[in-house]
Every structure is written in structure tokens, then in C-alpha cells.
Amino acid sequence: MRLLSRVVPVLVGLGLASCAGVDVGTNYDPAAVQRIDNFRTYSWLSQPQKSQDTRINNAIADARVKEAVDRDLQARGYRKVDAGENPDFLIGWQGAIDTRLSAETVDNYYGYPWDPFWGSYYGPYGGGGETYVRQYDVGTLILDVVDAKAKALVWRGTAQTDLGDTPSAQATGKKLDEGVEKMLEQFPPKAEKQK
Secondary structure, X not given: OHHHHHHHHHHHHHHXXXXXXXXXXXXXXXXXXXXXXXXXXXXXXXXXXXXXXXXXOOHHHHHHHHHHHHHHHXXXXXXXXXXXXXXXXXXXXXXXXXXXXEEEEEOOOOOOOOOOXXXXXXXXXXXXXXXXXXXXXXXXEEEEEEEOOOOEEEEEEEEEEEEEOOOOHHHHHHHHHHHHHHHHOOOOXXXXXXX
């Protein structure tokens, strides 16, 4: 029973972490909303300063990101062209994978008092809790949209997710697709209404 009380919180924590979604955010130049709304064609930028992390800096990762973005944009009527064909906008991506630690303390009662006087007396089974430390990877993807004529950044989307303790290619690919889809749902940006 004592072993079970130690294992269950860790398993629950890992289960919840593996269900974590993708957090996205976007930012844009409000003065460029009208121009962005008229964009129809795009081309890819080369990746800026390559990451030293080989999990990101490789041909497979580059192809997966571009495939997910192309699929989403083309499904919404955008057309990819060569850079020499004067595209309306240029799109680029960059990414990072950071290792993080989280610590959670769980008391022996899982937060519920068993003894009516639990504030001052825990009984023979009570006492402090145990702290569980978890190391996991967090992936971040950034998409940049540059006005090709003005050569100015006009929109940026970011997606971040917990990749877990041992990320698999299949799970990472699903989260990548989800992140791209959620970011590009907010492209083109809508003009803010004046109050």
C-alpha cells in the first residue's frame, strides 16, 4: 500500500502532462492588417541562425514544418511560388527545445484530512509529503511572416508544448501539426475594432 501511495501521484502527473495541449500566441503590426489581408502568394525564407540542437537543425524537421505550413496555407487558398516570382509575403520558421524541471510535493493524504484534528495532529500515518521531480522537454516553434515588398516583419506566431520525458517522432509530429494549425487560424489577423 505504501508503494502504491508513492507511485500513483507520479503516474497521474505524467498522464496529465502527456495530455497537455499546445499553447499558441500571435502578434502583428496593426498598420499592416490591410496589406496582409491582400496577400495571396508566398515563398519560404531560409532559416535564420541555425540552432546547434540537432533535434531541430536537420532536414527532417525542416521538411515537417514546411509541409505542415504549406498544407494549411494552401488549403486556405494561398499559393506557394519561387522567390523570384515576387511573392506577396515570405514565411520563415525557427524552433527550440528546452529541458525543464518541475517539482511537486504530495502529502500522504493527497490533500484530504483523514483525522478530524488534522491541522494539529496527523495520527500514526501522517506527516509531511514527498516531492517528485520531473525532467521534460518543451518545444517552441516560431513562424514569421514578412511583407516581401516592405521587407518588414508583419506577423509572428508562436506555439509551445510539453514534449514529455521521451518524445517520440509520432507524438512530436502530431503536436507540430496542432501548433501550426492553431497559429495559422489567427492568420491573417483581423483589424481591431475602435472603441
